Amino acid sequence: MDSVTTGPLGPKHKATSRPSGPPSPEKPLAFSNAADDELRRIVEKYPDAGMRLLPTLHVAQREFGWISEEVKHLVAHRLAIPVAHLESVVSFYTMFHQRPVGRLDVQVCMSLPCALRGSGETWAAIANALGIAGGEITADGLFSICKVECLAQCDRAPVVQVNDEDHLDVSADRVKSFLDSLRNQTGDGKAGA
Numbered sequence: 001m002d003s004v005t006t007g008p009l010g011p012k013h014k015a016t017s018r019p020s021g022p023p024s025p026e027k028p029l030a031f032s033n034a035a036d037d038e039l040r041r042i043v044e045k046y047p048d049a050g051m052r053l054l055p056t057l058h059v060a061q062r063e064f065g066w067i068s069e070e071v072k073h074l075v076a077h078r079l080a081i082p083v084a085h086l087e088s089v090v091s092f093y094t095m096f097h098q099r100p101v102g103r104l105d106v107q108v109c110m111s112l113p114c115a116l117r118g119s120g121e122t123w124a125a126i127a128n129a130l131g132i133a134g135g136e137i138t139a140d141g142l143f144s145i146c147k148v149e150c151l152a153q154c155d156r157a158p159v160v161q162v163n164d165e166d167h168l169d170v171s172a173d174r175v176k177s178f179l180d181s182l183r184n185q186t187g188d189g190k191a192g193a
């Protein structure tokens, strides 16, 4: 059965930089003016500081591409919360990347219902087709892959999430057409091949 998507696939983010490593005292990381405006709107919308965390992290991930240590400190400072609290939230939600990712981050569910329906074979077929291992990015920057836990679509296993979109019934024999379809939707029919 065809995969189900919830919207057009585009670039996952427009990162202004790819920060890594510890915070730099010489050139501290900062949000762009556009992101700053967005963060101000979040403050207006959510008077409760705790409710601002998830939307602020979304802005940060879109801004910087992933949630590095430096980004964690920036967000924690901005929200006046302990970095440890932010760490627990970021590590709980797989939608937040604690590593650099490609424009299309392909996350394969490896929990039991998907495993019983062949997600291991799906994973191997994707890794083999892209020529990368988990946590790696294709040379063109288009794809990254990782394994994740249950994506709450168990009745349509194996399930693969690409950025924020779920793709259902992605069996190993569908992987080639699945990846081709992703490339075509990004207008990059040859990338990552």
Ligand code: FES
Pocket (backbone or CB within 6 Å): 109, 110, 111, 112, 113, 114, 115, 149, 150, 151, 152, 153, 154, 157, 159
């Ligand atoms: S086990 Fe894969 S979606 Fe639930």
